[in-house]
Amino acid sequence: MVCSITRRASFSASYYYRLPELSQEENEARFGIQARSPGATFWLWVKIIGPVDEYGMVANLSTQVKRSLRRYILKPLDGRNLNEAWVEFAETLPTPEWISHTLWHRLKPHLNVASIVVSPHEEVRAEYLGNGMEARLTIRTHFSAAHRLSLPQLTLTQNSEIYGKCSRPSGHGHNYNLAITVQGEIDPKSGMVVDFKALSDLIENGIIEELDHRFLNTDIPYFDKVVPTAENIAIYIRDSLEIPIKKLGASLYKVELHETDNNSCEVYGNSVIDSQTGLQNLGQLTQGSMSTPAPVSNSHPASV
Ligand SMILES: [Zn+2]
Known part of the structure; x- marks a missing residue:
């Protein structure tokens, strides 16, 4: 064993x-x-x-x-x-x-x-x-946004059965904690897998600025037709960052989004999924990440 x-x-x-x-x-x-x-x-x-x-x-x-x-x-x-x-x-x-x-x-x-x-x-x-020389680097950040979970073709009652209180018409907000993990080769001189400032700026300007203090359903065109669940927000973030991160010389490994202390989701970069052979392996990936210590929503030990 x-x-x-x-x-x-x-x-x-x-x-x-x-x-x-x-x-x-x-x-x-x-x-x-x-x-x-x-x-x-x-x-x-x-x-x-x-x-x-x-x-x-x-x-x-x-x-x-x-x-x-x-x-x-x-x-x-x-x-x-x-x-x-x-x-x-x-x-x-x-x-x-x-x-x-x-x-x-x-x-x-x-x-x-x-x-x-x-x-x-x-x-x-x-x-x-x-x-x-391969390593992973994770940057943790946060944004606040409102959303409403509903499908336009369903009635309020039907949406309420699926999404509960999250379907109420006026929406509600969350303080989202976000962790972006990239993977790349460590530069033998700078010690970095990617230019840290460039990656920080990309996350800030490429996604946080866009999502922070927004009503996602109406302010972000992508969510016109896509329900802004945590899963879909994480996928949107991944798809927004994947190519720009590639241009910085690294690859997006994982997006981890915590909607509340109790609810979170993870999506992996397409290059990670492509390198796997199916859902079974993705399941193994997920299990592996669950065993990784100190998830994103937890306090850093230094602050305990
Ligand atoms: Zn919500």
Whole structure:
């Protein structure tokens, strides 16, 4: 029986994004305050995979896992400047993607690591799964919008039977939490799978600005004929972002939309679905993502 377990840990460190061929002014224009020397508490989720042993464990959390994390990750990095702490971060900027890649390779000789998630703050997380230079980057954001769920060919009574209170004619609103995950190759110099500022601007200008503080049914032409359920909103967001993200050099992996704390949906990029052989595999994908720690609507551990 193969199983996976996840251990959360954190360290605090300073870091900077500065390319030596650029002046400080140019670095700040490209990387913002990260060209100075900000600090962050980096939260890690380390997933370990393996058979369940005679003691009922994949790995002993209180001895093997905690000790390995402390010895090989936390002690060398906690309270340090990342760029100066390890050679990996001197050669490549210590972005979340590159940190997750580096920690995976540092830990792999000691633990059967499947993936490492790194989050320097609640809006950003990166995940590395051991595939060459490939990594995933997630940006979390939010928007507020109103909608009404109904089909025009049905009566109010019929719509009410299908959509409940959500079919009431005047509509209602939600504060939507949105997580966009892209996948790409880590640039060996910048440490990024995609230009972070370009991706942030794309999400902000390409979708948030359009949807925020709107009545979706009437303000967004797409929802003239499509019911703006969370599923359809997520599909609309995916279809709006997929090509622009491709132009930035990455691919859209997943859109995760939380309508309330209780209701959420996920849709995968077409390239992800195309690489699968059918619904069964998509089901496996969904199960995998459900086991990913700290879903989008949850508080970041730093704020707990
Ligand atoms: Zn609703």
